[in-house]
Amino acid sequence: MIGLLGGTFDPIHYGHLRTALDVQQALALSEIRLIPLADPPHRTAPSCSPEQRLALLQTAVADEPGLVIDQREILRGGKTYTLDTLRSIKQETPDETLCLILGSDAFNGFPNWHKPELILQLAHLVVMQRPGEPDPLHYHDRITHQSADLLTKEAGLVLPLAVTQLEISATRIRQMLRQGLSPRYLLPDAVLKQIIDQQLYQSS
Numbered sequence: 001m002i003g004l005l006g007g008t009f010d011p012i013h014y015g016h017l018r019t020a021l022d023v024q025q026a027l028a029l030s031e032i033r034l035i036p037l038a039d040p041p042h043r044t045a046p047s048c049s050p051e052q053r054l055a056l057l058q059t060a061v062a063d064e065p066g067l068v069i070d071q072r073e074i075l076r077g078g079k080t081y082t083l084d085t086l087r088s089i090k091q092e093t094p095d096e097t098l099c100l101i102l103g104s105d106a107f108n109g110f111p112n113w114h115k116p117e118l119i120l121q122l123a124h125l126v127v128m129q130r131p132g133e134p135d136p137l138h139y140h141d142r143i144t145h146q147s148a149d150l151l152t153k154e155a156g157l158v159l160p161l162a163v164t165q166l167e168i169s170a171t172r173i174r175q176m177l178r179q180g181l182s183p184r185y186l187l188p189d190a191v192l193k194q195i196i197d198q199q200l201y202q203s204s
């Protein structure tokens with residue numbers, strides 16, 4: 001069973017990294033694939049090029065074997081839909097159970113994604129929550145709290161999972177950099193060094 005975490009990662013930070021590791025360990029996933037989006041359909045264009053965001057990601061996960069980078073959306077370029085990405089991964093690894101990992105905010109908007117019912121035919125959803133947060137309001141009939149259930153079906157279950165709460169966002173990091181403030185300790189030092197060396201995010 002593998003986990004898939006898509007994001008703009010503009011830039012990658014500890015909110016992504018710690019929670020990804022939480023999910024990997026809680027579900028004993030063989031790996032979590034971080035999938036940087038090329039040009040997300042649902043938001044404005046990222047501040048850095050796909051190649052720059054990818055380089056920062058590579059630095060962030062270099063010494064963590066449980067987190068790997070899947071470049072397919074960047075290689076495909078343009079607008080990409082999660083459904084197409086899942087189909088492509090499923091084609092390559094047909095025997096692998098896929099778990100799509102979402103923050104609870106992203107899950108709230110999930111019914112409006114492109115063909116959510118088809119996504120649920122290809123993957124389980126793992127919804128990262130605050131400890132004690134109530135169950136999501138939609139897809140009630142799909143919710144389970146037993147991670148072992150994910151192994152009994154190929155796809156279509158929704159597992160709410162409490163993860164470490166870190167109030168970190170890439171938006172705030174970009175803002176700090178623009179204002180000349182240090183975002184140190186919100187993201188790995190090696191990633192910050194790369195941002196500073198390459199003068200990324202430093203003007204609006």
Ligand code: ATP
Pocket residue numbers: 006007008009010014015016019101102103104105106128165166167168169170171172
């Ligand atoms: P931005 O501020 O630019 O919108 P972001 O920090 O929210 O970016 P994304 O790349 O959009 O990062 O997020 C990718 C995934 O990681 C999403 O599913 C999002 O819910 C999740 N995520 C982002 N930040 C955190 C965090 N601090 N804790 C838990 N999950 C997070």
